Amino acid sequence: MKKKWCAVVAAAALTLGPLAACSDQGVGATPADAAGQQVEQPFAIFRGASLGAVDYAQLKVLNQCLADKGYPQNLQVMLAAPRNPFPQLIVTEKTFGPASEEEARRDGFGQDEPAIPPSVVSFDPNYDRASEQCSEDAWKKLSANAKKVYYSYFDLGNSLSMPFHLTVNERMGRARWTKLLSCLADKGYRTNDEDAFYRFPDPGLFGVPIGAGAEDPAASWTPKGVPGTVEVGPATPARKYRPSAQESDLAVAWFRCRRDTGIAKDQMDLVMQVQRGLVAKNESELTELNPQIEQIAKQAATLIGQA
Template structure:
């Protein structure tokens, strides 16, 4: 599989007359780095802050009080991480099983006020128009593009060495784990198929907050704190065995390589749309930065 920086993929960036399309180098280990997640995060944050400032002027300060204090990349999941394919150390397997801790979430704002809803639509439209007349359409198109790119995930397990599922199952069987349907496991190797009970995230009351449905009010819920995943003892033991078999078979290495190769293939497949939309996102992000500091 390819590593490092691949040869540049031709992505048309427009130009005048007979200008040739620009050639953009694509990182073969992280091909989806070409997706402008940080800039999209800045755009979304600018729209949200302008919208919420408008709402405050209309008599509704709740959104501005609940807004995060900085932008975030909405496409962080596009980055290939070894952890996406299971625990990467024995200690991690024992501590987390196959789960993940979560970060905190901001407060939720829930409206039972039709006037609030009308103002929210008005303020969002106004904020988007300040960025550019095509801001909403561009963001919708970019989300659609990212959704199409994410389809690569369905193909990862089909692009590893053909004998990897069999090797994985034989290794797990040697450690005392069996599956009810061998053929199904070989088709889609997943630790859940070993019939072990998995754990849960910490239960916190903020998650189950239900707003009082009082007509004419806008309710602000509590922020959701970071939560720990608590695996069962059986899950932890299974995760350790899964990790050790992964080390024996090179499973994670093969999965990461397959994911990288597939992402590169998808960048090539959608290069025309990337070439069309990336410059538009760049322009909107420049406007967002100016509005944020203006």
């Protein structure tokens, strides 16, 4: 019996650490220069939206092909619009914790989560063969080199994101984190694992109960696995994050300490520095691939009628 889990997207970006998961994934505040003007971040050169558009179009054509062959499940449950597969490359002040006292009170260290389509699981070898063929046909409909460019650009995204947050954290240095720990201790918060905090400053290390979103019905779903069938699991609905009262209090202290010690500004300054270095390191790939991924994204929009 062959079991095949069909991903909702062609590939998945890596997540980097607990505070990265707390990031506001929208295009939010960027560092300001001495005159108070917003400064575009170096990572803006990475065309994540174009990559998401290519991914979405390939998936939509693939799923329509499957539906035409008698397997409508994927088409019925796929997302209604593209998503940037590298949201962690969009950095705001909230990436490293609450950006205001109001936000700290309301959200703690969490954020609301968007809905996630259900998994489609195949135990049907005919479906598997159709899926593989439809996938290749979909890439070719985009362009002759779409598949190669897509995966090359995805690798480029990983080359930027994998070292990014860890490098920023390392360059912050032990002295700055000691200042943060000292400030938090003055407010009654002491970490239960100081060594771990120095490796990555996680607010979860202070023994404070953390809130949660609604239960995810997909987490406990197990397919029946009947040969010759294709199963659709439960969707994960959009979830509202609700912090515990203790978490909100810690989040307020965390915000104030980051602001008062200057760590918030230092960290955003280092974000710019590290981004510049990573962009320079990958400059040749960005120069080569950016116009290609943008052109394929235009072709993708035309192909699925979103131009």
